[in-house]
Amino acid sequence: MPHKAHALKIGANWIGGIVSQAFTNAPSMQTEPTAGSIYPLQTSIQEIKAGFRFTSHNVASALSVLGFLGVPLSAQVPAELYEINYGDDGFVVAGSNHRKIAFSTGRAVWRTLSCGNRQDAQIEIEVFGLSPDGSTNPAVFSEGVAAPAAVDDARHTIAAVQLGGIGMGCVTDLRLESGLQIQSDGCKSDVFDTRMGVQSVVPKIQVTTLAAELVGSASGKINLPGIAATHANTFIKLRKRNNKTGTFLADATAQHIVITADGMVVPIEPFSAQNNADGNTRFEMTATFDGTNAPFLINAASSL
Amino acid sequence: MADKKPNQEPAPEPLDKQALAQTIANKTGLGAKYLADQIEHLDGWQTVSGMVEKNQFDEIRQWISPRNKAV
Numbered sequence: 001m002p003h004k005a006h007a008l009k010i011g012a013n014w015i016g017g018i019v020s021q022a023f024t025n026a027p028s029m030q031t032e033p034t035a036g037s038i039y040p041l042q043t044s045i046q047e048i049k050a051g052f053r054f055t056s057h058n059v060a061s062a063l064s065v066l067g068f069l070g071v072p073l074s075a076q077v078p079a080e081l082y083e084i085n086y087g088d089d090g091f092v093v094a095g096s097n098h099r100k101i102a103f104s105t106g107r108a109v110w111r112t113l114s115c116g117n118r119q120d121a122q123i124e125i126e127v128f129g130l131s132p133d134g135s136t137n138p139a140v141f142s143e144g145v146a147a148p149a150a151v152d153d154a155r156h157t158i159a160a161v162q163l164g165g166i167g168m169g170c171v172t173d174l175r176l177e178s179g180l181q182i183q184s185d186g187c188k189s190d191v192f193d194t195r196m197g198v199q200s201v202v203p204k205i206q207v208t209t210l211a212a213e214l215v216g217s218a219s220g221k222i223n224l225p226g227i228a229a230t231h232a233n234t235f236i237k238l239r240k241r242n243n244k245t246g247t248f249l250a251d252a253t254a255q256h257i258v259i260t261a262d263g264m265v266v267p268i269e270p271f272s273a274q275n276n277a278d279g280n281t282r283f284e285m286t287a288t289f290d291g292t293n294a295p296f297l298i299n300a301a302s303s304l
Numbered sequence: 305m306a307d308k309k310p311n312q313e314p315a316p317e318p319l320d321k322q323a324l325a326q327t328i329a330n331k332t333g334l335g336a337k338y339l340a341d342q343i344e345h346l347d348g349w350q351t352v353s354g355m356v357e358k359n360q361f362d363e364i365r366q367w368i369s370p371r372n373k374a375v
Contacts, residue, residue, distance in 0.1 A: 013337060013341070066338070067332075068329075071335055301336070
């Protein structure tokens with residue numbers, strides 16, 4: 001029977017709108033033929049790094065749970081991936097005939113948030129599954145579970161972007177990276193990872209705009225050496241679409257997404273164009289810690 | 305209408321839980337909804353409110369996060 005993807009559940013919170021889902025194992029195999037045989041006589045696994053990867057359109061739901069740095073998993077807040085059983089008739093098999101894989105130790109983080117002009121924003125999520133002791137499988141498999149109800153709660157798209165006090169004008173593409181460098185590892189030669197460390201967090205924002213005039217030396221422009229940006233003069237605004245119409249939710253309704261950042265903005269591609277197509281200008285902002293707040297302040301339930 | 309007792313203490317202002325969770329999220333990098341769920345689970349809104357007033361955000365993160373496990 002084929003199985004298909006479903007929503008991600010973290011604790012009591014569902015993250016729906018899934019467009020891709022993967023359960024990864026990443027075994028590191030040791031297979032070394034030794035003297036006397038061109039074939040390996042021994043093979044083993046040195047390490048296993050189990051995890052989930054999801055891509056979702058439900059950006060607000062994801063950010064409200066994951067925040068900027070992600071969340072630690074626990075018995076109370078596990079990450080759960082569902083595999084929904086489909087019958088040969090092409091539809092969901094009735095009853096409790098589905099599968100669930102859960103991690104109760106580890107961390108769930110978001111990697112990138114991207115949105116093109118007029119497109120629906122999407123977010124990439126990674127879940128690290130750790131073993132509590134190095135030998136216990138980090139993944140708990142549950143067979144015969146009921147299929148959860150379908151979840152897909154919202155769509156957001158670009159509203160406005162301002163970096164370092166400079167409005168980005170006609171934005172056509174947006175990409176944010178959480179920038180978490182996470183190393184998970186084990187010890188005592190245990191196969192499963194038991195711990196993880198955040199090596200660094202260097203978040204970035206990349207903005208593509210048609211406003212080439214934003215690059216320059218005059219006031220109100222960004223020169224080649226870049227400018228400083230603060231939470232007070234920098235924002236990414238993603239507006240929520242109304243379902244079933246071609247309109248947006250009222251700006252005053254607190255269901256939009258606003259992200260502010262501190263750091264430095266620099267034009268990484270002041271102008272590029274092909275034939276007679278509109279030229280693009282790309283800015284990149286590297287976010288930093290201002291001594292008080294996280295480099296990205298994320299409000300997934302904000303007015304605009 | 306019942307008479308108000310002369311020495312009755314004014315009722316405390318209700319906590320704006322969403323704003324409080326967002327404030328903690330801004331400082332700790334954790335998700336506001338995750339924080340709200342955890343604080344609710346621990347019945348700790350008054351506790352974290354006091355900790356926020358004292359800027360004890362590292363303590364809040366440790367308080368609500370799962371205990372470090374022995375390996």
